[in-house]
Amino acid sequence: MARLAGVSIATVSFVVNDDPKAKTLTQATRDRVNEAVRMLDYRPNLAARGLRTQRTHSIAVLTDYLTSVPWTNSTTRGVQERAWDRGYLVTTIATGGDPTLRKGAIEMALARQFDAVIVTTDFTHEVEVPAEFDSLPVVMLNCFSDDDRPRVLPGEQGGGKAAANVLIEAGHRRIGFINGVRDTYAAKERRLGYRDALQEAGIPYDRTLVRTGNFQTDGGYEQAVALLDRPDRPSGIMCANDRMAVGLYYAAFQRGLRIPEDLSVVGYDNHLELSGRAVPAMTSVQLPHYEMGMAAVDMLLDQAPDAPRLREIACEPVIRESVAPPCTAGAGTGDLTTATPRAN
Amino acid sequence: MARLAGVSIATVSFVVNDDPKAKTLTQATRDRVNEAVRMLDYRPNLAARGLRTQRTHSIAVLTDYLTSVPWTNSTTRGVQERAWDRGYLVTTIATGGDPTLRKGAIEMALARQFDAVIVTTDFTHEVEVPAEFDSLPVVMLNCFSDDDRPRVLPGEQGGGKAAANVLIEAGHRRIGFINGVRDTYAAKERRLGYRDALQEAGIPYDRTLVRTGNFQTDGGYEQAVALLDRPDRPSGIMCANDRMAVGLYYAAFQRGLRIPEDLSVVGYDNHLELSGRAVPAMTSVQLPHYEMGMAAVDMLLDQAPDAPRLREIACEPVIRESVAPPCTAGAGTGDLTTATPRAN
């Protein structure tokens, strides 16, 4: 060991941890230790340390599916980076929804002496947290439990409102909404936001303008058709996700409607492969996956008894080229209330 | 401890590990131990065990970027599932390309006593493996080092050949190729495959039919224009990725060419959001990310001294609707050599 090399003893512990007691050491011995450390390129064995201190400085992320949704990575990145900054290592365990695997994952997490657990999901929904975790700090990331555990969620209502406001501020008054599947957290909240925005702008809520899609391109297309083929079609439409907005693009093009001249469109999710690359590039609302990941770690590590048990992170619109002022009967209005541009 | 509870001693160790020596125990004592285990819901402390046995049964995955490329997740999933099956837990460490972070990640990995390391990247390229890892088994996943470490790679040459063969088997003889950026592993290998396929089919290699794109939609569009505006335009075109193939779709539509009636298209990557949802759905080549992940774990854990140091996993085409027999001068040929359908 380094002890033999440096000809000293567990003084090593003081200096490698720069313990307050290390201050009481001769500069000489400290140097001697550091030298030895470098010579043997010694690294403290964190397993042993964990055994002794009962803190492993590692946290587990329990997720059901590791799907192909691209933003899973943003979440993970947020969690890892913040954890890293705070001296923690994170291990992601995907259970694939299989109950057996899930059971195994839980055993594993417990046996491995993680200090804390983050439970997370691809899309916001309720999740049952196994009782075995009651001994550990847990925070829910993008999901929630029925027993009010600490959780971080996207501010979907605000996001829905922001999406509608992009259109309202561009001058639109007849605004359609193609929503996602009905009993989804996202769909419910986004609709509330849409309603709020209209209300604040003094625009009456017309329920025939809000349609229920399926979060897929084809459903977006179908609902778009229903909206666009009305004699009094809306001048702007927001969709509850980018995939449906792509369906809306198809339907619009098919009818010879130009975006944004004849129809303004706002998507949701800021799915770069879609909204970012659409022609014209689509204004969309960004879910704060990265920030949510960081917030979850902070919440986990700072868990004060009286801290708020819910942290909502705002969803901000990213402005591209799919929104313009409405053209009242053929010609543009020349209205300059376009929303301000923004980095993508 | 469980020992006190069961009124026995380190016999516990035998039964929880079902050691051969556990066979020599009375059924009674074994029952007693198991009972106690259940009562206290005891779990062996894996950190302590690792300390004792010098094997933590955990492997680290070192990756540079956790980008938004959707298939990162497939790779991770392959690694995790196979590792899990073999009793290992995997921790992914993303360094984000930052050298400082990278250095820290290496220290971390070493200090945490991982048994082995997988180094991986988003797209196939050479990577420098830090000397610190020389003490650990390492396998390269989707990347390679200059010192011939064990590695698993996608069979890109075979993939390129397969893509070209889809067109050849449909009856095409003039086949364009929009390749990706030139000095990329993927671009080089795929072109070789393209060349092989033509050669075997006895089709002369026409260098003016192979164009260098940039792996992006716009580049695909540009090169497609160059190919489609020739008087002797090819009847089928393969692209080195799906994004460029989308650009090709645009260019074709713009010229009133129908896919697949007037032009057959084959993509690459099987990027579901693109090839899977294009209209018409695009035939593409699937990279075996999931299988590669599993193979990497196997290679790591079975490392025999004389084992092959390279494992290539085949890239298979997934057939959709973008390929048909060429129409010779206006009308279809009626040729029935269409490739067989396949699950997506």
Next chain:
DNA sequence: TTGTATGCGTTATCAC
């Protein structure tokens, strides 16, 4: 058939 003792690499409590 079962119990005892020792060490894995740390940290922490005391002596010196």
Next chain:
DNA sequence: GTGATAACGCATACAA
């Protein structure tokens, strides 16, 4: 100012 030494929770060689 610094060095012994006892845990932490386990595995294992050896004694009983």
